[in-house]
Amino acid sequence: MTDQMQWAHAISTRPSLEAAVNEVVESATSSLKKSADLGLVFISSAFASEYSRLLPLLAEKLSVPVLIGCSGGGIIGTNNFGKAEELESTPALSLTLAHLPGVYLETFHLTDDELPDLDSSPDAWIDLIGVPASPTPHFLLFSASFSSGANNLLQGLDFAYPKSVTLGGQASGSGFDSKIALFCNDRLYRDGVLGVALSGNIILETIVAQGCRPIGKPLQVTKSDRNVIFELDQQIPLGVLRDLVASLSETEKTLAQNWLFVGVAMDEFKQELQPGDFLIRSILGVDPTAGAIAIGDRIRPGQRLQFHVRDAQTSAEDLELLLQRYQNEHNPQQGAVAALMFSCIGRGTGLYGKPNFDSSLFQEYFQNIPLSGFFCGGEIGPVGGSTFLHAYTSVFGICRQA
Incomplete structure (x- = not known):
């Protein structure tokens, strides 16, 4: 044996x-x-x-x-x-x-x-x-x-x-x-x-x-520099985020105000993205003037991302x-x-x-x-x-x- x-x-x-x-x-x-x-x-x-x-x-x-x-x-x-x-x-x-x-x-x-x-x-x-x-x-x-x-x-x-x-x-x-x-x-x-x-x-x-779940829909980064995103689907990121938050339920709005993250899709070619397909990164800050969003990792044009929220149930x-x-x-x-x-x-x-x-x-x-x-x-x-x-x-x- x-x-x-x-x-x-x-x-x-x-x-x-x-x-x-x-x-x-x-x-x-x-x-x-x-x-x-x-x-x-x-x-x-x-x-x-x-x-x-x-x-x-x-x-x-x-x-x-x-x-x-x-x-x-x-x-x-x-x-x-x-x-x-x-x-x-x-x-x-x-x-x-x-x-x-x-x-x-x-x-x-x-x-x-x-x-x-x-x-x-x-x-x-x-x-x-x-x-x-x-x-x-x-x-x-x-x-x-x-x-x-x-x-x-x-x-x-x-x-x-x-x-x-x-x-x-x-x-x-x-x-x-x-x-x-x-x-x-x-x-x-x-x-x-x-x-x-x-x-x-x-x-x-x-x-x-x-420990996160996606909200909204996947978006493509169309302009970025290192860890700062300047365009999502050729739109100003902060505007995209504001429209997304406005569309959420009151419960999800509260989560988005306190526990909002970005999920970066790891497979560039996968069409139907699921939990586990994203690398979750923190949002480090926003630039109200330019409407840009900084995240806790490098990001390049062409990558897809989706906003995520987190709580105990999620x-x-x-x-x-x-x-x-x-x-x-x-x-x-x-x-x-x-x-x-x-x-x-x-x-x-x-x-x-x-x-x-x-x-x-x-x-x-x-x-x-x-x-x-x-x-x-x-x-x-x-x-x-x-x-x-x-x-x-x-x-x-x-x-x-x-």
């Missing part, structure tokens, strides 16, 4: 870091019953003053070749009853151990000044990461901040590893100036991007729930639609052994008014699949075949043996 991939998850809410470490290590190691090849650790910002103690405490109790993780404003983990919990604003520690036969692991830590420029060849990125393009690696990334370098890294990985899946998130804290931490083996980092490449006998699939419906679509295209139970969840700190209880919403909905479709992750300051996941940084998003990674 061939050796099978196994994952074990543990979570602790003990306020003592020593007690929390002891609890998760004991629980995860006893559940795994195999040698661990990979450890993922996520620690809540309630322990911010003790981040430097985490890795030494784990090293006393745990031996694993690759251990990687970060801090989060909230922690997501699976309890002893197999139920996922989203623990926000409370001390929490999550540990995942994975037995990964036939999987090759390589960690890396990069800062902005180490990255090749975007005109470099794929070989420059492959040399930097230290991982060949074949067998296809998949990447978990944890970032200290989302600088232009992080965006360039995602573009570089997509360029050099076109068949790879990349997901993860930005380490977060409990406030704007909170301390964050990235952990790799025996090292603690406060900057850059930390990653692990998983190559070989592993498949990583994603669900990226951006976010819930968006995730359920994507879960149903995944279920129709795959058998969620067939070979899936674990899942990772990287969710925006703007979701959770603050959005839904109750805890564990996204994780509970996910587990309705992926029964008995353990889940772990954290609440991010920004999320990493693919849309339309390219990898992006997101906001207000829940990114799920489903792990299975190849």
Whole structure:
């Protein structure tokens, strides 16, 4: 009988870091019953003053070749009853151990000044990461901040590893100036991007729930410069938007005033656009004089976009639609052994008014699949075949043996 991939998850809410470490290590190691090849650790910002103690405490109790993780404003983990919990604003520690036969692991830590420029060849990125393009690696990334370098890294990985899946998130804290931490083996980092490449006998699939729904109709960008739109369907964008808002119901008008976004169509040729076909971006501002609209990404003439709104119901419906679509295209139970969840700190209880919403909905479709992750300051996941940084998003990674 061939050796099978196994994952074990543990979570602790003990306020003592020593007690929390002891609890998760004991629980995860006893559940795994195999040698661990990979450890993922996520620690809540309630322990911010003790981040430097985490890795030494784990090293006393745990031996694993690759251990990687970060801090989060909230922690997501699976309890002893197999139920996922989203623990926000409370001390929490999550540990995942994975037995990964036939999987090759390589960690890396990069800062902005180490990255090749975007005109470099794929070989420059492959040399930097230290991982060949074949067998296809998949990447978990944890970032200290989302600088232009992080965006360039995602573009570089997509360029050099076109068949790879990349997901993860930005380490977060409990406030704007909170301390964050990235952990790799025996090292603690406060900057850059930390990653692990998983190559070989592993498949990583994603669900990226951006939590918005379209209003109005798709429009073509007919004049733009970098991230500023000057014409939509050869009309002044602000005028188009005002006409759209005037046509909405009172409920939707309120949403548009508070939670208005732009969805950029990722497939230039697809006629019938659906949820999941758009990359959601924030509206950064408007120029009342020129009638231009600035958005949180570059946009070029010829691209199509559609205005979107967001609220708790929309976010819930968006995730359920994507879960149903995944279920129709795959058998969620067939070979899936674990899942990772990287969710925006703007979701959770603050959005839904109750805890564990996204994780509970996910587990309705992926029964008995353990889940772990954290609440991010920004999320990493693919849309339309390219990898992006997101906001207000829940990114799920489903792990299975190849």
